[in-house]
Amino acid sequence: MSVRPSTLAFAxxxxxxxxxxxxxxxxxxxxxxxxxxxxxxxxxxxxxGLTDLALFTEARYTRHPSQADLHSAFQDxxxxxxxxxxxSLLPPPASLVSHHERLDRKAASPx
Amino acid sequence: MNAWIxxxxxxxxxTLASLARRRTxxxxxxxxxTLLVFVLASVALYTHxxxxxxxxxxxxxxxxxxxxxxAGRHDLIPPGYLEKIGQKGPLRGVxxxxxxxxxxxxxxxxxxxxxxxxxxxxxxxxxxxxxxPAVARSRGxxxxxxxxxxxxxxxxxxxxxxxxxxxxxxxxxxxxxxxSEQDFRAFFEFPAGHHTDIALSVANPLEVRxxxxxxxAALPDSRPIxxxxxxxxxxxxxxxxxxxxxxxxxxxxxxxxxxxxxxASGLSAEEKREIGILKAIGWETGDVIKMKLWEGGLVSLxxxxxxxxxxxxQVFRFGAPLFEPVLKGWAVLYPRFELVPAIDGLQVATLFFxxxxxxxxxxxxxxxxxxxxxxxSAMRS
Numbered sequence: 295m296s297v298r299p300s301t302l303a304f305a306x307x308x309x310x311x312x313x314x315x316x317x318x319x320x321x322x323x324x325x326x327x328x329x330x331x332x333x334x335x336x337x338x339x340x341x342x343g344l345t346d347l348a349l350f351t352e353a354r355y356t357r358h359p360s361q362a363d364l365h366s367a368f369q370d371x372x373x374x375x376x377x378x379x380x381x382s383l384l385p386p387p388a389s390l391v392s393h394h395e396r397l398d399r400k401a402a403s404p405x
Numbered sequence: 406m407n408a409w410i411x412x413x414x415x416x417x418x419x420t421l422a423s424l425a426r427r428r429t430x431x432x433x434x435x436x437x438x439t440l441l442v443f444v445l446a447s448v449a450l451y452t453h454x455x456x457x458x459x460x461x462x463x464x465x466x467x468x469x470x471x472x473x474x475x476a477g478r479h480d481l482i483p484p485g486y487l488e489k490i491g492q493k494g495p496l497r498g499v500x501x502x503x504x505x506x507x508x509x510x511x512x513x514x515x516x517x518x519x520x521x522x523x524x525x526x527x528x529x530x531x532x533x534x535x536x537x538p539a540v541a542r543s544r545g546x547x548x549x550x551x552x553x554x555x556x557x558x559x560x561x562x563x564x565x566x567x568x569x570x571x572x573x574x575x576x577x578x579x580x581x582x583x584x585s586e587q588d589f590r591a592f593f594e595f596p597a598g599h600h601t602d603i604a605l606s607v608a609n610p611l612e613v614r615x616x617x618x619x620x621x622a623a624l625p626d627s628r629p630i631x632x633x634x635x636x637x638x639x640x641x642x643x644x645x646x647x648x649x650x651x652x653x654x655x656x657x658x659x660x661x662x663x664x665x666x667x668x669a670s671g672l673s674a675e676e677k678r679e680i681g682i683l684k685a686i687g688w689e690t691g692d693v694i695k696m697k698l699w700e701g702g703l704v705s706l707x708x709x710x711x712x713x714x715x716x717x718x719q720v721f722r723f724g725a726p727l728f729e730p731v732l733k734g735w736a737v738l739y740p741r742f743e744l745v746p747a748i749d750g751l752q753v754a755t756l757f758f759x760x761x762x763x764x765x766x767x768x769x770x771x772x773x774x775x776x777x778x779x780x781x782s783a784m785r786s
Contacts, residue, residue, distance in 0.1 A: 299421035300414040303703055310710035317717040321746035324721060328745040331573035332461055338574045340465035341526045343505055343604045345635050347459055348537070348579035351518050351738045354509050357580070358520075359642065360635040361470065361479070361602075 413699070416692065420700040423679065434664065435708055441661045442712025442760050443719070444654060447728055449752050450720045452647040457747040459639035462577055463632070467604035468613050470505075470630045471620060479628075484598030489624065496605075496619070498612040504600030506589050510554060510582070515543045517737035519582050523589035531585045533567035539579035539738040541569040556592050564588070572741075579740035650731055666767050677775055684780035693776040694769065701768035705761040713753070721746045 338344065346358040355362030424431045473480050482504060496502070506523040519540055529535055536546050546552060546566050553563045570578045589595065607613045617629040680693055719725060721744065 298414070298418055299425075300417035303417055303421060307703065307706060307710075310707060310714070313714040314710050317714055318748065321717075321721070321748055324746045328743070332458075332745055334571060335462045335574045335577055336465040338570070339462050339577050342522065342524045342578075342581075342583075343467045343470075343503070343526075344577050345463070345466045345470060345630075347462070347576055347639065348520075348539070348581070348738070348740050349576075351520075351580045353518070357509070357518060360630060360638040361472070 413695075416696045417699050417703070420696045420703075424700065424704075431704070435704055437661060437664065438704065438708035438760075438764070439712040439715070441658065442709050442756070443716045444657070445651075445760070446713045446716035446756060447720055447725065448647055448650045448654070449756060450716055450746075450748065451725050451728055451744070452643045452650075453749050453752060454720070454744040454747045456640055456643045458576065458744060459643070460636055461745075463635055463639065466632055466635055468607045468610075468632050469605040469617055469620070471603040471605060471624075472628045472630065473602075473624075474626055474628050479602075481596070481599040481601065482603055486603075486624070496616060498607055498609055498616060499605050500608050501604075501606040503604045503606075505602050505604050506586060506595070507601050508589075508593055508595075512544075512554070515737060517543065517580070519580050519738075521582050521584060521589060521592070523586040524583055527583060529583050529585045529588075530567060531587045532563075532565060533584070534564040534588075535568045535570060535581075535583040536566055537570050537578045537581035537738075538572050538575045539740055540582055541566075543738060554592070556594070558594050562588070562592055575740040576742045580738045646731065650728065662763070665764055680772070680775050681780045681782075684776070690773075690776045694773055697768055697772040698765070701765045705764045709757060709761055713756070717746075717748075720744070 345360050348357070350356040350359075471482075473482050473486065503525055505525070508521050510519045510521050511517075512519055519537075523529075527535070534552070536544075536552075540546065544552060546569065548566055548568055550566045551563055552566060553561050555561050564584065570581060570583075584592070590597070605616070607616050613631055613633075617631055620627060620629050683693060684690075719727065724743070
């Protein structure tokens with residue numbers, strides 16, 4: 295006897311709903327596992343009085359956007375253009391994405 | 406009840422058989438629909454997790470940071486400044502006042518900026534430093550190594566690495582270099598008694614705004630920065646990036662909207678004839694509409710659930726390789742971190758509403774129009 299299409303459809307939707315429910319369980323698990331590290335980050339921020347995330351380190355107003363001068367995008371001179379890539383979509387320089395050959399595994403170390 | 410369920414199952418059987426007759430077209434639509442939900446959900450999940458992370462970590466930052474401004478620029482706090490605040494007495498409710506020492510150093514070796522800091526809460530021995538994880542990585546530092554920096558005065562200073570900050574804190578400490586106050590002042594030739602800014606702790610959160618207003622009044626050249634402003638700054642940074650990504654994606658969204666509308670609303674002659682035949686053999690208008698509702702519901706629900714689950718797996722299990730460069734940004738000293746998943750119920754509901762409902766509506770309206778026409782004319786057209 296062949297399976298009715300509706301049975302197949304319910305099975306697929308049921309599986310998808312189970313998968314959807316599973317991501318909430320997985321998220322809760324990952325949150326519980328990362329809670330200690332999150333607390334450690336918070337504790338360090340409290341201890342050192344940190345005010346910003348270390349995401350963009352190229353200029354003072356991108357490293358600490360919350361502490362930057364007002365109108366910081368124009369701080370160099372009144373019509374200065376943004377010259378750091380954080381604010382735009384420029385790709386990172388090749389040196390950041392290229393991988394160097396690992397010579398230490400190939401070369402024999404001198405005695 | 407059983408009869409009702411059996412009827413619905415027959416309707417589903419029928420609509421699936423009808424979909425299977427145009428298999429390639431319908432599978433293509435399902436795939437594109439799933440991909441669209443996947444892309445939108447990935448952006449939403451990733452930015453929400455980043456926003457949450459920033460909010461969770463930075464809620465521990467000082468309630469107020471007081472800067473001094475000279476000609477619109479951030480300037481050093483002179484020695485008398487702290488006392489002046491103390492004497493004015495508008496600071497009832499302030500628990501702790503602390504002058505902070507920090508500054509930037511450009512390291513030409515790795516072409517990156519470090520944040521040098523002399524923390525009051527951490528005892529770092531003179532002549533030593535504690536390096537942030539990205540600094541240690543980029544300069545290959547380990548405990549006991551010696552590292553030299555050329556100060557802005559031209560003098561060379563050597564430090565022994567006393568420790569590195571834990572990897573778990575990288576998001577806030579990647580570029581930090583902690584040193585003693587004595588070393589910091591010598592390195593930057595910081596005048597004695599001067600500080601970079603002042604951090605204030607306020608016990609009562611309702612008082613923070615009052616204290617900031619009184620400070621601004623008592624010290625007109627000062628600029629108080631509240632913690633809530635810091636949190637708002639980060640929320641807006643990630644909102645902007647999310648918006649940028651969505652703006653780029655909008656072309657794809659519109660393309661899908663046209664495709665779905667075309668597919669769902671432009672009934673083919675074959676479909677019209679099918680409806681005509683169904684009505685001629687005794688189906689009611691309600692039955693035709695129910696059948697099409699099942700079709701729209703099954704397609705959109707499958708696409709939504711599959712797209713969302715795939716997006717979650719991509720973002721939190723594989724580190725979001727598709728959108729990370731745009732949403733996180735980059736820097737020479739970039740922190741390596743794993744996001745803690747945060748799923749916003751409202752965001753899920755919004756995504757559901759804006760992907761599932763328009764499709765259902767696009768399916769329903771033309772079918773209703775076709776279903777109420779005379780079967781004879783529907784078959785002839």
